[in-house]
Amino acid sequence: MPVQSIEPQRLYRQIAEQLRALIAQGEFDTGARLPAERDLARQFGVSRPSVREALIALEVEGWVEVRTGSGVYVQDRSHRKAAPVAAHEWGPLELIRARRVVEGETAALAATLGRRKHVDAMTQAIAQMRELADQNIMPLEGDRAFHLAIVEACDNAVLAETVQGFWDSRKGPIFSRLGGHFETVPSWRAAIVEHEAVRDAIAARDATAARAAMHDHMDKAHQRFSASWRRARRTA
Known part of the structure; x- marks a missing residue:
């Protein structure tokens, strides 16, 4: 398979x-299954998360279809007109890593x-998340309110706008499609427990524990989005 070396900038693009x-x-x-993520990562000399972001971008654009538990297949584009992903859109997994750095400190x-x-x-915000999860609804607004409540406590407009921008970036097509594959009510219930640990550490005024709890939350979020396609479950 002829490939070129990849420069470390906007790798997924x-x-x-x-x-x-x-x-x-x-x-x-058309109809062919692409090589497995791990094989593509080895051939391109990049990480599997970067390959995953690229495959999701191609799915958004209509080039491929991700079939949970089966693989990634080339689509017939003869009658498709999907808009390309915006050049400025961040990769979801890269975004989570950036949030880990910033939001660990805001916590x-x-x-x-x-x-x-x-x-x-x-x-x-946690109560709102739990109420929506109990109704089998993805509790996105509660999640947003939780992270903004943390940064508002920092009394720093730059940090507040940064965290809000980070969170709102998940509304982009790549993050939304990735969430469609990997976000489920059970995964959100696990995230709620992680949010409670962050809240409890902040309430106890333990900065070290708050930072560690936020790092743990972001690490687990990254793991959830990096899980095997075979373990992915589409949300209803």
Whole structure:
């Protein structure tokens, strides 16, 4: 399979461009299954998460279809007109890693600077998440409210806008499609427990524990989105 070396910048876009070109050139016929993620990662010399982001981008654009438990298949594009993914869209897994760095520190700051009203806002957000999860609804708004309550305790407009921008980036087509494959009510219930650990550490004014709890939450979120396709379950 002819591939070129990848430069470490917007990796998922570069990988997607090469795969798109290979498909267009007939390297993979319509209906053909692409090589496994691990094989593509080895051939491109990149990580599996970067390959996954590229495959999701191609699925959004209509080049491939991810069939849970089976593989990734080339689509017939003769009658398809899907818009390309915006050049500025961040890769979801890369975004989670960036959030780990920033939000670990906002959690620690919140433990130091936060007041009762901020902890109450976190508790209300968790309750909203649990209520929606009990109705088999993805509790996205509660999740957003939780992370914003943490950064609001830091009393820093730059951090607040940064965290809000991070979270709102998950509304993009790549993150939304990835969530469609890997986010389920059980996975959200696990995330709620992780949110409670962050809230409890902040309420206890333990900055070290708050940072560690947020790091743990982001690490587990990354693991959930990096799980085997065979373990993925589409949300209803």
